[in-house]
Amino acid sequence: MEGVDHLAFERNKAQFDVDEMKIVWAGSREDFELSDRISRLVASDPVFRKDDRAALGRKELFKNTLRKAAHAWKRVIELRLSGEFSALEPEAYKLRAFVDQPAFTDLHWGMFVPAIQGQGTDEQQQKWLPLAYRMQIIGCYAQTELGHGSNVQGLETTATFDPKTDEFVIHSPTLTSSKWWPGGLGKVSTHAVVYARLIIDGQDYGVHGFIVQLRSLDDHLPLPGITIGDIGMKFGNAAYNTMDNGVLTFDHVRIPRNQMLMRVSQVTREGKYVHSNVPRQLVYGTMVYVRQKIVADASVALSRAVCIATRYSAVRRQFGSHNGGLETQVIDYKTQQSRLFPLLASAYAFRFVGEWLLWLYTDVTERLKAKDFSTLPEAHACTAGLKSLTTTATADGIEECRKLCGGHGYLCSSGLPELFAVYVPACTYEGDNIVLLLQVARHLVKTVSQLSTGNKPVGTTAYMARLEQLLQYHSDVKKAEDWLKPNVVLEAFEARAARMCVACAQNLSKFSNPEEGFQELAADLVEAAVAHCQLIVVSNVYALSLLHKHLGDFISTGCIDPKQGSLANEQLRNLYSQVRPNAVALVDAYNYTDHYLGSILGRYDGNVYPKLYEEAWKDPLNDSIVPDGFKEYIQPLLKQQLRNARL
Numbered sequence: 001m002e003g004v005d006h007l008a009f010e011r012n013k014a015q016f017d018v019d020e021m022k023i024v025w026a027g028s029r030e031d032f033e034l035s036d037r038i039s040r041l042v043a044s045d046p047v048f049r050k051d052d053r054a055a056l057g058r059k060e061l062f063k064n065t066l067r068k069a070a071h072a073w074k075r076v077i078e079l080r081l082s083g084e085f086s087a088l089e090p091e092a093y094k095l096r097a098f099v100d101q102p103a104f105t106d107l108h109w110g111m112f113v114p115a116i117q118g119q120g121t122d123e124q125q126q127k128w129l130p131l132a133y134r135m136q137i138i139g140c141y142a143q144t145e146l147g148h149g150s151n152v153q154g155l156e157t158t159a160t161f162d163p164k165t166d167e168f169v170i171h172s173p174t175l176t177s178s179k180w181w182p183g184g185l186g187k188v189s190t191h192a193v194v195y196a197r198l199i200i201d202g203q204d205y206g207v208h209g210f211i212v213q214l215r216s217l218d219d220h221l222p223l224p225g226i227t228i229g230d231i232g233m234k235f236g237n238a239a240y241n242t243m244d245n246g247v248l249t250f251d252h253v254r255i256p257r258n259q260m261l262m263r264v265s266q267v268t269r270e271g272k273y274v275h276s277n278v279p280r281q282l283v284y285g286t287m288v289y290v291r292q293k294i295v296a297d298a299s300v301a302l303s304r305a306v307c308i309a310t311r312y313s314a315v316r317r318q319f320g321s322h323n324g325g326l327e328t329q330v331i332d333y334k335t336q337q338s339r340l341f342p343l344l345a346s347a348y349a350f351r352f353v354g355e356w357l358l359w360l361y362t363d364v365t366e367r368l369k370a371k372d373f374s375t376l377p378e379a380h381a382c383t384a385g386l387k388s389l390t391t392t393a394t395a396d397g398i399e400e401c402r403k404l405c406g407g408h409g410y411l412c413s414s415g416l417p418e419l420f421a422v423y424v425p426a427c428t429y430e431g432d433n434i435v436l437l438l439q440v441a442r443h444l445v446k447t448v449s450q451l452s453t454g455n456k457p458v459g460t461t462a463y464m465a466r467l468e469q470l471l472q473y474h475s476d477v478k479k480a481e482d483w484l485k486p487n488v489v490l491e492a493f494e495a496r497a498a499r500m501c502v503a504c505a506q507n508l509s510k511f512s513n514p515e516e517g518f519q520e521l522a523a524d525l526v527e528a529a530v531a532h533c534q535l536i537v538v539s540n541v542y543a544l545s546l547l548h549k550h551l552g553d554f555i556s557t558g559c560i561d562p563k564q565g566s567l568a569n570e571q572l573r574n575l576y577s578q579v580r581p582n583a584v585a586l587v588d589a590y591n592y593t594d595h596y597l598g599s600i601l602g603r604y605d606g607n608v609y610p611k612l613y614e615e616a617w618k619d620p621l622n623d624s625i626v627p628d629g630f631k632e633y634i635q636p637l638l639k640q641q642l643r644n645a646r647l
């Protein structure tokens with residue numbers, strides 16, 4: 001019935017203050033109040049309706065997204081939600097909170113602006129950022145090409161310096177050099193940060209960033225020498241098809257020299273290349289920034305799926321009725337708990353590790369300003385590794401939440417198929433997850449190899465300083481509750497990661513050609529990198545479910561024995577029993593509106609069946625009792641069959 005909270009009995013079981021947890025989840029009372037205000041504004045604004053997306057064709061879908069993005073920007077300005085333009089974050093966050101589907105604004109605020117902020121000189125920032133902040137230009141991040149994405153050093157687009165005119169000539173020398181994938185490029189962006197090979201006097205200086213105008217600010221037509229369009233439909237129905245991922249080729253397009261991003265390297269008027277003594281990898285800085293954002297985004301996506309699956313698991317009853325009584329809530333089945341509660345814990349774990357990663361990123365950014373590059377490798381390894389770990393776990397977790405909801409999880413009205421289709425490319429964009437784990441593995445192997453030189457490992461590899469101890473380690477767990485001691489869990493994860501890293505380093509040393517060894521052992525190296533990244537994220541429930549899932553590693557590396565593994569599993573079951581009465585309250589703490597969740601299964605009031613039934617009749621297929629096509633195709637077939645039958 002309308003207005004009845006069918007989950008009240010679950011909410012009454014909570015053993016903690018949900019309102020307090022809402023502040024913890026949001027990060028602060030101010031953040032909670034801002035996000036609560038925006039989400040309620042959005043839910044009450046008909047422009048931001050989401051229930052029609054499944055029925056729209058590509059062009060309507062895209063036009064609808066432009067309308068939402070424009071309206072969102074107008075509302076941000078009207079409501080004076082945009083703080084000082086120097087504080088970029090709120091703008092990007094607020095617009096995404098309003099539009100809640102992939103849109104060109106994501107890449108304008110999420111990559112184009114940060115690229116100029118991170119790699120532009122002060123003068124370049126003063127010229128371009130005010131235009132971008134006021135959205136007088138719309139930008140994208142054009143790095144990936146048809147032929148290269150992971151291998152940035154393999155990019156083919158060229159930027160050749162012409163000393164006669166003090167310009168760069170941007171050119172696409174081959175089909176495979178066509179820029180391919182950049183979000184917002186296909187139909188909307190007026191400008192791009194283009195990554196191209198810098199060529200001076202025939203010498204190739206590698207990949208650098210350039211600001212290139214793509215379209216006229218008067219009639220939005222492509223400028224001379226620019227061929228540009230959308231790359232076509234992508235996975236899923238609505239999903240990422242609200243975004244114009246584009247294709248772009250250059251035919252000798254000229255830009256002024258001062259449009260090369262020159263914070264890291266410069267080209268003088270005379271055509272001299274100046275590379276200040278900073279790591280060339282600073283040109284990758286935008287990717288590091290986005291990867292740390294993606295970790296926080298993973299906790300949001302996973303928590304949305306977990307919220308839906310948890311509420312529905314509390315509503316759904318199946319089997320177990322005695323004497324005509326109520327059937328069993330599926331959330332009470334231990335199998336449902338063993339699949340759902342680790343994801344609930346992961347959403348919280350990723351939320352907190354995302355906060356830590358933001359601290360790490362902020363710290364390394366401050367150090368870079370002081371020309372202190374000491375923590376750059378750690379920042380790269382952590383952002384790459386945690387982006388990989390959290391996006392893989394989240395993509396798998398959203399699919400698991402769909403399965404946890406049975407058949408109804410497969411309906412668009414559950415919100416889960418769309419959430420999955422929008423989310424899964426996160427395992428690929430901003431760095432393919434395996435390629436990034438190999439970067440982590442390189443960092444770990446390098447750390448292990450430097451131990452013998454007395455190089456003290458720091459940051460997340462500091463545990464490697466206790467290698468001797470960790471190689472001798474064997475857990476002293478005697479009873480299940482021993483696994484509740486954080487240090488007991490941490491030591492097991494440290495020992496597992498250390499031993500897997502050392503085993504890889506030892507096997508690598510058997511190869512005369514290190515690169516050949518690295519390729520041969522790549523699969524083992526990826527597993528060692530995962531073990532290291534899980535160590536970074538480890539928290540209680542999250543940890544034990546991981547330990548259970550990767551028990552083979554822990555036993556094969558001698559960290560624990562089978563008995564201790566079964567004690568961990570016993571403790572896990574105990575923890576599930578403790579989570580159970582709090583499950584619905586823990587997902588209420590995310591404070592998601594029904595509009596934001598876009599899910600009948602995840603409704604706050606748990607009024608699922610009547611709403612599912614009501615929603616079904618809205619489908620266009622139900623506009624007519626007899627469907628289009630029946631008379632043309634099926635009726636003749638039936639009549640023919642009838643005639644055949646009478647013969």
Ligand SMILES: CC(C)(COP(=O)(O)OP(=O)(O)OC[C@H]1O[C@@H](n2cnc3c(N)ncnc32)[C@H](O)[C@@H]1OP(=O)(O)O)[C@@H](O)C(=O)NCCC(=O)NCCSC(=O)CCCC(=O)O
Pocket residue numbers: 106141143144149150151152153183281282284285287288376377380428429430431432435439442
């Ligand atoms: C895989 C690598 C890292 C390899 O780069 P490479 O120059 O060939 O380097 P290498 O020889 O492996 O290593 C040389 C060295 O460079 C270091 N390094 C590599 N990357 C970074 C970094 N980001 N920060 C700091 N340091 C970095 C490595 O650790 C190496 O260090 P070392 O020499 O071992 O001390 C690179 O090609 C890469 O990052 N590939 C992934 C490309 C990517 O992420 N593309 C994203 C495009 S934008 C996008 O997808 C937006 C989507 C957003 C949306 O739609 O929402």
Ligand SMILES: Cc1cc2nc3c(=O)[nH]c(=O)nc-3n(C[C@H](O)[C@H](O)[C@H](O)COP(=O)(O)OP(=O)(O)OC[C@H]3O[C@@H](n4cnc5c(N)ncnc54)[C@H](O)[C@@H]3O)c2cc1C
Pocket residue numbers: 107141142143144147148149150151180181182183240245425428429430431432433434435438522
């Ligand atoms: C939705 C979406 C949005 C995107 N937005 C943008 C954008 O705005 N701007 C932009 O520039 N790009 C964008 N991209 C492109 C994206 O960044 C690349 O697709 C991504 O970096 C992966 O590169 P790739 O496609 O070359 O994959 P590949 O590297 O070709 O991956 C194919 C397979 O090869 C494996 N592989 C590759 N190299 C190695 C290796 N050395 N060792 C072992 N295995 C390897 C990978 O693990 C993978 O299994 C977007 C992509 C998507 C899907």
